[in-house]
Each structure stands twice: as structure tokens, then as C-alpha cells.
Amino acid sequence: MANQNAFSVEVRNDGVAIVTLDVPGESMNVLNASFADEAYAVLDQVENDPKVKASVFISGKDSGFIAGADVKMLQATTSAGGAAHIARVGQLTFQKMADSKKPIIAAIHGPALGGGYELALACHGRVASDSRKTVVGLPEVMLGVLPGSGGTQRLPRLIGLQQALPLILQGKQVKAFKGVKKGMVDKVVPKEQLLDTAIEMALGMVGKVDPNRSAAKKDIKDRLLEDNPIGRKVVFDQARKMVKAQTKGNYPAPLAIIDCIEYGLNNGLEKGLVYESKRFGELAMTKVARNLMRVFFTDQELARHDFTGSKGADIQQVGVLGGGLMGAGIGTVSLFNAKKSVIIKDRDEKGIGNANQHIKDAADKKLKFQGITEQEHRELLSKYQGVIEYEPLKDCDIIVEAVFENLELKHQMIQDVEANCKDDVVFATNTSSLPLKDIAAAAKRPEQVVAMHYFSPVEKMPLLEIVKHDKTADWVVSTAVDLGRAQGKKVIVVKDGAGFYVNRMLFPYANEIAWMAMEGVPLDQLDKAMVKAGFPVGPISLLDEVGVDVAGKVQPNLLAQFGERFEAPDMSQKLLDANRLGRKTKKGMYLYDQETGKKLKEIDPAVYTLLGVEPNKKISDAEIRRRSLLPLLNEAVRCLEDGTITSPRDGDLGAIFGIGFIPFSGGPFRMIDAMGAGAVVNSLQRYEELYGMRFTPCDMLLDYARNAKTFYES
Ligand SMILES: NC(=O)c1ccc[n+]([C@@H]2O[C@H](COP(=O)([O-])OP(=O)(O)OC[C@H]3O[C@@H](n4cnc5c(N)ncnc54)[C@H](O)[C@@H]3O)[C@@H](O)[C@H]2O)c1
Incomplete structure (x- = not known):
């Protein structure tokens, strides 16, 4: 791929060079460090050609502008230094664009994400098509890393710190018409006018390139906060507090993003970029990023998977x-x-x-x-x-x-x-x-x-x-x-089969939580422990949200089909009898505001009386996590064993996207691989002695433990 050309240049009579990116062999443009030499040569060509007054960067693909950097390339790197180098190569290429005395305009149709939007940010102007497909943004945080080719430095400078922070921290993809309001793009036009508008903009900027141009229109309050280190510190402190509360320390990327933006604004762009590439390299090596990248690939694989080999009917x-x-x-x-x-x-x-x-x-x-x-x-x-x-x-x-x-x-x-x-x-x-x-x-x-x-x-x-x-x-x-x-x-x-896959592996977890609740473990501790473990919602909140009436219908079927291991305490029945269905009756295990129906933070103390327990059992969060997750892992493997699911991939993605199973773990099967099937079996057997056969490891897991097998090759 590297020896075929990704870029082509056409110089028009009016002096505008149209630089088209069309990565050979890919359905979408993705950026690879191996294009850097070619990109440098193209930039030198347009810079040195006296006939060229300005350039427009555009995609040669219908699928979009640039979907981002090549994640495979990143996944293949084995050291923080190697990953930092990849980021640095991107940064230097984009810096060369930003430093150009001749204006460069990005003409964006379709997604311009991650490295793609970082390239656009390094241009002197951005025009986007009004197509619904056109989105801009820096979603790197979703893969456990940060925008490492200038994104953490250029976006805050372009649109202001307070606007840029949530966009980068949440990895938001912004549609063109919203992007123009935020200053992320300068103009939105119908696709047919995209190239002409970009050319016009490029020609209009000849001789007037301003590398420090900002699109941010700040009022006095924003200026006071953003334009001095003390004000900015307030913004960063608040952002860090919010991130820590949300991520419970599970995701390192958001804090690293804040560090990079702060460092860059306090020390200047050049130093900021070097720092950004270093932090990018470190993040790329974390287990979190590795697993999120795996989820990204398996998700792509799943989206293309042919489950039957037969064609579906045409649906109108x-x-x-x-x-x-x-x-x-x-x-x-x-x-x-x-x-x-x-x-x-x-x-x-x-x-x-x-x-x-x-x-x-x-x-x-x-x-x-x-x-x-x-x-x-x-x-x-x-x-x-x-x-x-x-x-x-x-x-x-x-x-x-x-x-x-x-x-x-x-x-x-x-x-x-x-x-x-x-x-x-x-x-x-x-x-x-x-x-x-x-x-x-x-x-x-x-x-x-x-x-x-x-x-x-x-x-x-x-x-x-x-x-x-x-x-x-x-x-x-x-x-x-x-x-x-x-x-x-x-x-x-x-x-x-009862519970299909998702409910079947969810219920052993939910039941174990119920057993612990009935032993007197405080309900809010159960929730907090599992949110700290990485679930987006705790199990008690989830039950209040779904409703015990809905959950209560699934449980008896599981018990009828699979027997004793699905036995649950009578917690749900007690809640059901008291019409404590959760959000829908504004009465559940949590307290609810009776006017707005909003769930409050406190557990309703009356629930403990109803359940007949004193919430005073001392147990560590780690113990809650182990005890509730092990039966889930075991049941997920049983589902693979009996053909309910046909691959660990489906089991992992079903768990992550169906119940919010700890995304950065990569899913239950990845989790077992990381722990080692032997260790999982040992823990299950330890709990089996204490709590009985609901912890008995299934045959497949025993086999994997005996033979030190893994569900995935890497
Ligand atoms: N609520 C959930 O979280 C959830 C999740 C997954 C699956 N489900 C399943 O989805 C189904 C519907 O659940 P829901 O929560 O939407 O229930 P619902 O009570 O909100 O809605 C059911 C609707 O069906 C209508 N209905 C009843 N008899 C009908 C008939 N003979 N012809 C046409 N309409 C009729 C009712 O008027 C009502 O509008 C159930 O099988 C449920 O188990 C629910």
C-alpha cells in the first residue's frame, strides 16, 4: 500500500492546487504514518510551485473525508515510544500544513474524524458539506487514547477551551450544521458547491494567512476564565473533578487529555505538541486502550458478519x-x-x-x-x-x-x-x-x-x-x-432458550447481587462497587430502571430450564408485592421525587424493613465484584458451550452493548483470558465451597483451565 500513491495533485489555472486523498485498497480514507513522506513531498510541491497560490484538500472517496488514523497501525505498536513516534509523525506533517504561507482549505464531505479532523484543524479554513453524513470530531477517547496529532492543542485554540473540552473528553461527533455554530468548521454548503466554495475561500485568503486565527467569539466571562492561567486553572480543576467522578479512575485518557490541553495553553503550541505525543504513546500501551481497540475491531467484524449465508427478503x-x-x-x-x-x-x-x-x-x-x-x-x-x-x-x-x-x-x-x-x-x-x-x-x-x-x-x-x-x-x-x-x-x-443470551448471563450476576443484599450488604454499596468496577449503571439502579415486574418474568423461565443454579432469593417478589417497581411507580429501592419522578441518590430505608434485613454486613468492594462477576463469566461460557452463542466475539459484544458489561475489559471472554481460565476456575471452586453449586464451573471452563486455553489468540 505504501508504494502506491495516496495523494494526487491537480493545479488549476486559477492557481489553486486540488490535493486529493484516496488511500488505495481501502473503502475509507484512514491515515497511516507510512504516508508521511508522500504528504511532505506534496506539501513541498505546492509550496514551491510558483503557479500555486493556495490549496484545497479533499477526499477522493464517496465514503467520506478521513475516518481517522489507522487503528491497526496503532494496535501493532509494542512500545509507548513507538506509539508516540506515530503521533509525532502526524503532528509534524500537520504542522507543515499549518506553517504554509499559502492558504490550505479542507473541503469536508462525510466523516472527518480523529486524525482526519486534526488534518482539517491544521488547515487555514474548513468548508463542510451539509450532508447528514458529514461529521467532525475527535473521538479518540473512545479507544482509550487522545487526539495525538495536534487535536488537544488546536481545537481549544480554535473554538475556546470551554467549548473544546467536552467535545474532546466525550469524543463527540458533531454534524456539520452544529459544527459551524461551534466554529469547528467555517462554512456549510450543499455538496455540489463544496469544492467551489473551498476554492473561493482559498483564493480569498491568499496573502492573508493567519496561523493564530481563532473562531472563538468569547464574551467577557469566557475571556476572564480562559485567557489567563488562574482562570484556566478553575476550568481545569472542575473538569478533573467531573472526570474523576464519572470514570471512577477506570479510564486514564480523559485526565491525560486535560493535562495536555493545560500544558499546551500554559507552555505554547510547540511544547504542547511534544507533550501530547508523549502522553498519547503512554495511553496507547494501557490495557484499557488495548481492549477498547479490540472491541472496536470485533465490532467492525460483527457488523459485516454473515450469520446464515442466505439473502434476506427485501423490506419496504x-x-x-x-x-x-x-x-x-x-x-x-x-x-x-x-x-x-x-x-x-x-x-x-x-x-x-x-x-x-x-x-x-x-x-x-x-x-x-x-x-x-x-x-x-x-x-x-x-x-x-x-x-x-x-x-x-x-x-x-x-x-x-x-x-x-x-x-x-x-x-x-x-x-x-x-x-x-x-x-x-x-x-x-x-x-x-x-x-x-x-x-x-x-x-x-x-x-x-x-x-x-x-x-x-x-x-x-x-x-x-x-x-x-x-x-x-x-x-x-x-x-x-x-x-x-x-x-x-x-x-x-x-x-x-430461556433468557436467550443476554438475560441468561445477566441473571446469575443479578441474582448474586440479590443474595448479597439479602445477607445485609447495603444496596448503595452494591451499586457503587459495580460502577467502580466499570459498569455504567449499578445493578440496584438497573433493577429500579427496568422494573422488577419485567425482570421477574424472566427469572422463573431460567429456573425452569436450567434448575438450581438460577435460584434467587425472594427479594423481587417482596418488591413486587409492595408495588416497588422502580421508576415507573416512583417507588423502588431508591427514593424518588414524587413530583418529578426523578430518582434520588439515597436508598429508601423502608426497603430494608420490607426485605427483613439489617444493612450492616461488612464486605469489600473487591469481594462484591468477584462474587457477582464469576457466575456471569461462568454462564457466558456455558452459552458458548451449548451453542446459544456461536463465538466469544458475539458473547463479548452482546455483554458490552446489551448490559454495559465493563467495556474496557473487552467483555466476559476477554476478561477470562486476561485472568486465565485456571484462576477463574479456582475462584469459582472457592465460592462453590461457600455458597454451593451456583458457582460450579462449567465443563468448558474446566477444559480451558486444564489445558491453559484462551478464547482469543491475541
Ligand atoms: N419493557 C421492556 O424493557 C422490554 C424489553 C424487551 C422486550 N420487551 C417485550 O416487549 C413487549 C412489549 O412490552 P412493552 O414494555 O412495550 O409493553 P407496553 O405495555 O408498554 O405495550 C404493549 C402495547 O401492546 C398493546 N396491545 C395489547 N394487546 C394488543 C393487541 N391485541 N393488538 C395490538 N396491540 C395490543 C397495548 O395496548 C400496549 O400499547 C413484551 O413482550 C415485553 O416482554 C419489553
Whole structure:
């Protein structure tokens, strides 16, 4: 790849050089340190050619401007010095652009992220297309590193410290129309005018290049805070406090980002860049970054994975039965993300009223905050219908059912669909607890029945678990996979069985937490220990959020299918009997503000009385973590053992995106590999002696321990 050209230069009659980046052999432009020599040569060429007055950098790919630096290159580095060197090479190349006396303008269409946006930041101006695909930002923090090619130095200088900090700390990707408001890009124009506008801007800057130009329009308050070291210290102190509270010390990158910005603003750009590359190198070697990079690659692999080898049906029209919490969400992602025609059917006007309102609110939100036009808003809504009769569903290609969790009702839905819709319609159920084969038992065409198990809230939760039973046809699975991906979901395909995969590995963890609660471990300690371990939400908060009524439906099925190891204390039943369902009843294990419904920070002391426990058991956070995670790890391996999941990759991503399993661990299987199967087995056996067979290691884990095997090669 390195000996083919990534850059090409065309000098126009008006003196503007169009520099096109088109990385050979890649569907997207990604930056590699091996391009540096070529980039230098191109920059020298335009700098030294007297005919050239200015340049425009543009992508030769339809897929976008530059998606970032090549993560594979980073993953292959084995030392902090090596990684720092990669960052330094990028910095020096971009500095050469920034130092050019002749203006250079970035013409951005599609993603300009990470190294791609750092390149654009080094240009003297940025024009972006108004396409929804066009996003700018520095998402490196998501991979456990920092923008190492000048991003931590140039963005704060361009748009101001307080604006830049959250963007870099959260790795936000900003759409063009918002980017222009923030000063991240200078102009947004229709794609057809992109090149001409960039050329015009470039020519307008000839002889007027100002390397210190800032887009930030600061008011007095911002100037007082940002333009002197004392004011800035206030901003940095607050940012550090916030980051520490949020990351619980699990993610080193955000603090390193703050250090880099502070160092650069206090010591100047040149020193700031050197410092940035050093910190980048250190971060790239951390376990956190290594695992997040692995998740990034396995995620990409999953997005391309062909689960069946069969082609899915062409889907134009999606029908949804039930316009409640889940149905309305499924309708929304089908309409707005997958861009399908959507019909939601509920049983009565009240039910459909909820769905109609939900869809309208979602469309209005897009109009207000996500830059769609009035025309697009109208078009989107014109592809939606809310109905109470079957007739309009007759041509739907797929029906996703999200009515109440009741087997007879689900059977009725299948029969209604078979009676009213076309013969080759796919019937997908969103059941959370009923075995799929039991639902399919009522079908004349069971091969067309599949489960699409979404998580709540549908619009936000990234995972979709697709479940097939023994008779589900491959083309039906592929149809569900295609629709799920079009809806923006990360899709795993699993085998039918109680709890499918996600709930099945979640419940041993949740049950162990419940056992500890009933032994008198304070509920807030259980939450805090697991958040400190790296879960985004603690298990007690999660139960309050989901509702014990919902969780309580899954547990008995798991117990019925898998027996004793899924036994749980009667905690859920006690909460259920007292109608302490959590957020939905403004009464759960936490206290709730009765007016706003907002969850408060304190546990409701009345819960301990209800549960009949004194919350005074002394236990370390590490012990809570070990005791609750081990049964989860064991169950995840059992799922692989019995074919519920087909690969550790699906098991890891299902856990991370389905329940927020500690992302920087890489997932349960990566965690076992890191600990060593032998150590996991030893710990399980130690707890087995104390608490019984719910800790008995499964055969596959024993085998891995005996033979020192790992789930991944690296
Ligand atoms: N809530 C969750 O977190 C969650 C997560 C995953 C899966 N699920 C599953 O999704 C399904 C729906 O759950 P929900 O939380 O959206 O319930 P919900 O109570 O919010 O909505 C159910 C909707 O179905 C409608 N309905 C009932 N009978 C109907 C019929 N005969 N025809 C058409 N519509 C009918 C109701 O009027 C209601 O609007 C359940 O199977 C549930 O187990 C729920």
C-alpha cells in the first residue's frame, strides 16, 4: 500500500492546487504514518510551485473525508515510544500544513474524524458539506487514547477551551450544521458547491494567512476564565473533578487529555505538541486502550458478519403490533434510521395515541436538534401510519410484535397476521422471556417466525439480539439481521432458550447481587462497587430502571430450564408485592421525587424493613465484584458451550452493548483470558465451597483451565 500513491495533485489555472486523498485498497480514507513522506513531498510541491497560490484538500472517496488514523497501525505498536513516534509523525506533517504561507482549505464531505479532523484543524479554513453524513470530531477517547496529532492543542485554540473540552473528553461527533455554530468548521454548503466554495475561500485568503486565527467569539466571562492561567486553572480543576467522578479512575485518557490541553495553553503550541505525543504513546500501551481497540475491531467484524449465508427478503414496509414502550421505539428506529414505511397497530385509540405521539415527538426533535428540513420532516411522517385494524398491514414484509408478554396473546398475534397479511411475511416477536419455539408453536409457517429482542429504550440501546428456533429459515434470520442493522443496531444471532443470551448471563450476576443484599450488604454499596468496577449503571439502579415486574418474568423461565443454579432469593417478589417497581411507580429501592419522578441518590430505608434485613454486613468492594462477576463469566461460557452463542466475539459484544458489561475489559471472554481460565476456575471452586453449586464451573471452563486455553489468540 505504501508504494502506491495516496495523494494526487491537480493545479488549476486559477492557481489553486486540488490535493486529493484516496488511500488505495481501502473503502475509507484512514491515515497511516507510512504516508508521511508522500504528504511532505506534496506539501513541498505546492509550496514551491510558483503557479500555486493556495490549496484545497479533499477526499477522493464517496465514503467520506478521513475516518481517522489507522487503528491497526496503532494496535501493532509494542512500545509507548513507538506509539508516540506515530503521533509525532502526524503532528509534524500537520504542522507543515499549518506553517504554509499559502492558504490550505479542507473541503469536508462525510466523516472527518480523529486524525482526519486534526488534518482539517491544521488547515487555514474548513468548508463542510451539509450532508447528514458529514461529521467532525475527535473521538479518540473512545479507544482509550487522545487526539495525538495536534487535536488537544488546536481545537481549544480554535473554538475556546470551554467549548473544546467536552467535545474532546466525550469524543463527540458533531454534524456539520452544529459544527459551524461551534466554529469547528467555517462554512456549510450543499455538496455540489463544496469544492467551489473551498476554492473561493482559498483564493480569498491568499496573502492573508493567519496561523493564530481563532473562531472563538468569547464574551467577557469566557475571556476572564480562559485567557489567563488562574482562570484556566478553575476550568481545569472542575473538569478533573467531573472526570474523576464519572470514570471512577477506570479510564486514564480523559485526565491525560486535560493535562495536555493545560500544558499546551500554559507552555505554547510547540511544547504542547511534544507533550501530547508523549502522553498519547503512554495511553496507547494501557490495557484499557488495548481492549477498547479490540472491541472496536470485533465490532467492525460483527457488523459485516454473515450469520446464515442466505439473502434476506427485501423490506419496504414494516408493521409493528403494539404501540407501547417497545413498539413505539421499534417504529421510530424503523422509520427514522432504516427509512422504511412503518405502520403501528394497537388494539385501541388510546394505545395508538401513545405511538403516534411518540413518533411525532421523535420527528419534531429531529427537526429542532438534528438539522432535518421541514420537507424531510413531512416526508418522514408521511411514511408513518398508526392504525387499529389489520387491513393496512396486508402488504407488510415484516411484522414485529410488541404486545403484552402473554403467550396466548402472542399466539393470537401470529394467527391474526397469518390471516391478514401476505404469505411470505416475516413474524418477529420482541418477547423478553417466552421461549420462541412456544410462540412459534401456533404458527402455520413456523419457519417464518423469529425473535428480535430489543432493549429499552429502543432508540438508545445499541444491541439487538436475534433469536432463531429450530425451524426458523435462514432467509428469515437474514431479513431480521438486515432490518436490525438498518435500524442502527449491533446485531447478534443466538439460539432459542430461556433468557436467550443476554438475560441468561445477566441473571446469575443479578441474582448474586440479590443474595448479597439479602445477607445485609447495603444496596448503595452494591451499586457503587459495580460502577467502580466499570459498569455504567449499578445493578440496584438497573433493577429500579427496568422494573422488577419485567425482570421477574424472566427469572422463573431460567429456573425452569436450567434448575438450581438460577435460584434467587425472594427479594423481587417482596418488591413486587409492595408495588416497588422502580421508576415507573416512583417507588423502588431508591427514593424518588414524587413530583418529578426523578430518582434520588439515597436508598429508601423502608426497603430494608420490607426485605427483613439489617444493612450492616461488612464486605469489600473487591469481594462484591468477584462474587457477582464469576457466575456471569461462568454462564457466558456455558452459552458458548451449548451453542446459544456461536463465538466469544458475539458473547463479548452482546455483554458490552446489551448490559454495559465493563467495556474496557473487552467483555466476559476477554476478561477470562486476561485472568486465565485456571484462576477463574479456582475462584469459582472457592465460592462453590461457600455458597454451593451456583458457582460450579462449567465443563468448558474446566477444559480451558486444564489445558491453559484462551478464547482469543491475541
Ligand atoms: N419493557 C421492556 O424493557 C422490554 C424489553 C424487551 C422486550 N420487551 C417485550 O416487549 C413487549 C412489549 O412490552 P412493552 O414494555 O412495550 O409493553 P407496553 O405495555 O408498554 O405495550 C404493549 C402495547 O401492546 C398493546 N396491545 C395489547 N394487546 C394488543 C393487541 N391485541 N393488538 C395490538 N396491540 C395490543 C397495548 O395496548 C400496549 O400499547 C413484551 O413482550 C415485553 O416482554 C419489553
